[in-house]
Amino acid sequence: MENNTRIGVFFCNCNGKITEKVDFEPIASEVKKLPKVEYVRESQNLCAHLEGELICKEITKNQLNRIVVVGCASAKEEGFFKEVLNKAGLNSHLLSMVNLREECCAVHEKSAKSAAKALELTKMGIARANNLEEVSFGEIPVNRTVLVIGGGLAGLETALETAARGFKVILIEKEDKLGGRLARVNSIIGVDHNPADLLEEKVKAVTSNPTIDVRTNTKLGDLDGNIGGFTAWFVKDGVETSVEVGAIVAATGVQTIFCPVKYGLGIADNVIGQMKLERLLADGKDFTHKRISIVIGKGTEAFNLPFVIAVKNALLLRKKFNATVNVFYTNIKVGGDNWEKMYTDARGAGVNFFKFEDNIEIVANNGEIIVNYEDPFLKGKMPGVFKVIADYIVIPEELVPAEGTDELAKILRLELGPASFFSVDNAHILPEMTSRDGIYLVGSCQSPCFANEVEISAKTVAEEIFQKLDADQVSTELTQPYVDATKCVVCLTCYRCCPHGAITIEHGEQFKNLYFSAAQMNPLACRRCGICASECPGKAIQLPDYTDDQILVQLEAMEVLP
Ligand SMILES: Cc1cc2nc3c(=O)[nH]c(=O)nc-3n(C[C@H](O)[C@H](O)[C@H](O)COP(=O)(O)OP(=O)(O)OC[C@H]3O[C@@H](n4cnc5c(N)ncnc54)[C@H](O)[C@@H]3O)c2cc1C
Ligand code: SF4
Ligand code: SF4
Known part of the structure; x- marks a missing residue:
């Protein structure tokens, strides 16, 4: 004082x-x-x-x-x-x-x-x-390179948007080519382009942009540091290289799991999932006058995507091929721009929608597929099992995060949320934000999304990065907690409990303790929650404006009320 x-x-x-x-x-x-x-x-x-x-x-x-x-x-x-x-x-x-x-x-x-x-x-x-x-204020040097992980539509859009704002971009893709899942999709709802043309245009724009460095067959092996100063280690063909980046965008997407056994079916040409149907349609397969049964709703209820894709393809099969299309559903979710209209259009065009509860049986018989189901609406009036015969059955696929998402989450020090997709920090403030400043999510890696949503997300993230890192140095108030190195025993309690990954253990002679090391809080990544200060067993951490002394003197000033 x-x-x-x-x-x-x-x-x-x-x-x-x-x-x-x-x-x-x-x-x-x-x-x-x-x-x-x-x-x-x-x-x-x-x-x-x-x-x-x-x-x-x-x-x-x-x-x-x-x-x-x-x-x-x-x-x-x-x-x-x-x-x-x-x-x-x-x-x-x-x-x-x-x-x-x-x-x-x-x-x-x-x-x-x-x-x-x-x-x-x-x-x-x-x-x-x-x-x-x-x-006081501090000038923190920041790196203006952005790492984008995943070369699907989300990764491509993000790379273009961040490059357009003057950032250098490194785009890594684990496969040998760019494009992701959309490369296998036949049509995009609400978008005039066909997916192949759209992707070709984006891939061309990315690969011809001199500020975007594309590295295929590459994965993230390790990561250190914080917003403005990450060190990322890449692995390609077993060889490790490192780069310095200021921000990271995960755009690793989804994968579909096709499991006919779940429906009592084996592998057959007429037993397909929506992904395969998209592929067949894109390759020009003729479904004229075919009878097609589509099952939705079982095990896919968490997301909108499977419902909308099923309705989209049902309408297309009906209109383009005059096919007999029967959709079996437990629930229909069409809560988005024009989706309700697409559903009523499908009904108007002659697609039949049959509701079932848990009672559906699918049997393959001599090249035909028989769906036996009980209609809950007709139970009182026309009880019994209904039988619908088809040439093709389209069964729901499970939508799960890309393979290796859990491993990537550990490297990025991010939490996984519902259904093991990446967890967003606060969906109301910025749905692309993670618990770690400087690490963002775009596209299906946080929840299966539509192509038109990807563009908005990519722009939002690019703008957020621009706001935070648009200079070689960022001026910030140094209100992050500080550590008394003489009391720090490098127990890692704070490192483990910080929900925002803002703590690193630094080494050097300036840290006057047995280990010449101490925990340090990054002023750009720390959100001043104070958890580390309350958890440190050595009482080595103080949070400016809320130091122990500042709290204790207030308690001392209290008098016991009568
Ligand atoms: C069956 C089906 C039909 C669809 N139909 C429509 C439609 O009609 N309309 C519509 O708007 N949308 C549709 N979609 C959604 C559309 O495909 C996605 O919105 C779009 O593909 C964007 O996805 P993404 O880039 O987030 O992920 P993906 O396309 O899945 O791309 C992710 C990329 O990241 C790569 N990757 C994954 N993990 C790593 C890692 N650890 N390191 C490096 N790279 C990695 C993958 O190899 C892939 O290239 C459909 C999706 C499916 C599955
Ligand atoms: S919790 Fe305290 S003693 Fe342990 S590493 Fe962090 S600052 Fe050091
Ligand atoms: S105050 Fe909170 S966000 Fe900041 S370093 Fe401590 S635990 Fe992490």
Whole structure:
């Protein structure tokens, strides 16, 4: 604590809302008696522009170097007062906010007890102010190369979008060519291009772009570092190479698992999945006047994609080949632009939709496929098993993450979510964001998605990377936790418990302990949750603005209420 600490306490009655419940006068007269409190003032509306200017003047006139605002404490108002401190030439972290509005007025009636609580909260805020420390800004060098993992539509779009914003891109693909799953799809709903043309156009744009370095037959073997400064190790033909990148985008997609045994069927030319059907249609197979049964819904209910693809292909088979198409479903999900219309169009065109519950039996018999099912809607009126005969059966495939996703998740230090796809951090803020800043998800690797969704996602991620890394250096407040190396025993507790992968163990003579090593928190990756500080068994970690001392002095300032 500095000896020349001079505290200014500014009460705000929030246009009378606070003083309706709490009298400031007795609190102010108590506060004036506290050591280091040099200035006290009450105002009607402290967050008004003119009041801000007045606070600035009082800071200079009274040589104040710690400010306590007693009133509310919303993030918006806190931002306003921090700016005021900056304008007055003070570090914005020398501000302590006391929230009487929510913690006192909103929850208590006017009484002696609530007045005592208001005084206590104010004293705690002043005690904290006494212990506040300045926080500085740091210039963090960042790498402006983006690594994209996966060369399907999502990876291609992301590479093009990030390159268009001036970044160097390295695109790795584990197979020997680019294109991914869409290369095997016949048509794209809502997009005029056929998938082959669309992919050809994208692949050409990527491979001819001098700022995009494409590496096929390549996988990520290991990763170190954080946003702005990752080191990635690639493995190609058993040989390892390393590169430095600033951000990473996973675009590893899905795979389909075709398992006819699940439906009591064996392998046969007329037993297919949607992926195979797409392939046959793309290759020009003739289905004229064929009888085709399509089963959807069993085991695929988690995603929209299987429903929409089934309806798309049912309509196409009916319209193009005048086929007899019967769709067996447990549920139909068509919640998206124009999908409902596609469903009604399919019904209008003569596609039959039959609902079943769990009671469906599929039998292959002399080249024909027989579907036996019970219709739950007709149970009362026409009970019994219905039999539908077809030339082809299209059974649902399981949609699962690309092979090796769990291994990649470990390397990237990311969690897997429902159905083992990559987990997003907060779907409401940015659905492409992971728990680690600087690592993003585009396309089907977080959940099977449609081609038109990929474009929006790729643009969003490219823009996010641009916002974060569009300079060789990024200026940031150094409010990440700091470690007292003399207390750090390199137990790795913090490294393991940080939910955002923001901690590394650094080595060097500057770390004065037995191991010449200590945990270090990356200011760009750390989200200031404080978990590491509370978990460290050696009490080696302090979180600026919430140090142990700052919390303890507030507890000491508390008096036990009668
Ligand atoms: C049967 C079916 C029909 C479809 N029909 C439509 C439709 O009509 N309309 C529509 O909009 N969408 C449709 N889709 C969805 C469409 O295919 C996807 O939106 C599109 O392919 C985008 O996928 P992606 O790039 O995310 O993944 P993918 O296409 O799966 O590409 C992922 C790429 O990443 C590579 N990869 C995987 N793991 C690694 C790794 N560890 N390292 C390096 N590379 C890796 C893979 O080899 C692959 O090239 C359909 C999908 C299926 C399965
Ligand atoms: S938890 Fe504490 S003692 Fe353990 S590595 Fe982290 S800082 Fe060091
Ligand atoms: S404060 Fe939270 S995000 Fe930051 S290093 Fe500690 S645990 Fe990780």
